[in-house]
């Protein structure tokens with residue numbers, strides 16, 4: 001199984017991801033805290049990324065979190081994107097925020 | 109008289125085939141109908157009405173509506189009046205508008221969730237029947253869920269802006285629909301902000317729960333299993349079938365249930381929930397959890413947030 005090389009632009013880290021594997025599953029294997037591993041089904045929107053370079057194949061993802069216009073520009077949910085070449089990506093939204101979350105009222 | 113139990117939930121799914129594989133082969137529900145719009149209806153083996161889950165293919169995940177069954181047809185008129193008097197608009201649904209159901213009423217909870225009440229639904233019967241039944245059926249698949257047990261709805265909570273839809277829903281459910289408060293979480297500097305509540309009409313600690321979050325949505329819907337050993341086995345089945353598990357088997361302090369949180373293929377969180385918890389009765393004093401013990405209430409053993417409890421929902 002040949003793996004594509006994925007580069008996270010924000011941190012400079014790289015990881016391997018096969019064509020039949022989604023970008024989130026492979027990223028989670030990095031084992032770093034703060035990678036929000038949510039529903040893995042394209043529904044919750046927590047794993048939003050911007051693929052700035054490389055080609056990929058997408059499965060259905062929630063339009064509440066990614067518009068078709070965004071999808072066309074490579075803004076996708078990592079759990080629904082399968083790389084078909086080496087890929088460079090940036091993490092977005094909740095992916096970024098998850099690390100430095102602060103709570104005042106227990107739950108919010 | 110009044111509301112009996114949760115009747116059904118309508119979930120939006122991104123891919124119907126994947127959703128059916130999950131609800132049929134992992135959860136053990138069986139398909140009982142498909143309507144002209146392509147909505148699929150399913151029931152658990154221990155339920156007698158035609159369905160408890162409606163799957164609707166859509167381009168977003170989440171919950172469309174939730175319905176509760178009332179005991180008598182006349183209850184619908186009484187509730188319609190009480191809901192209207194409370195200041196909430198009620199829409200009549202003629203028989204059949206909800207598939208295989210009699211007339212129904214629908215309204216929007218203060219949190220924005222679509223709720224329906226109905227008194228009649230087509231009867232199909234339990235898989236084991238009613239005459240000298242076996243304790244469980246042979247043909248059920250996967251985790252063999254008994255019934256749809258409850259749902260947890262996320263409600264907007266923003267104390268700084270004076271928004272607390274958890275408290276508003278709780279007041280509405282208790283004053284208008286005669287639900288009882290089983291447990292609550294109180295937070296804030298004065299410990300007076302109702303951040304989460306668990307409410308019941310049956311004799312178990314909750315039939316519906318409301319938890320505060322940044323925006324409204326569905327946190328999870330839960331399916332009943334008998335006991336702890338079934339929960340462990342259910343987790344094995346999910347691991348075999350590569351279901352994305354959010355929180356592995358453990359106990360809730362709140363409601364005392366044993367639980368697994370996991371996601372359906374569209375990202376809607378499901379739960380398998382086992383055990384009675386305790387006998388809940390209208391005269392039972394509500395239980396309160398304070399902010400410092402909030403996570404002990406949710407995940408009793410570790411007392412810490414596990415999985416993505418607060419950050420991920422649909």
Ligand code: FES
Pocket residue numbers: 024036037038039040041042043044045046047048077078079080375
């Ligand atoms: S993890 Fe939920 S959308 Fe990717």
Ligand SMILES: [Fe+2]
Pocket residue numbers: 258260328330379381
């Ligand atoms: Fe639950």
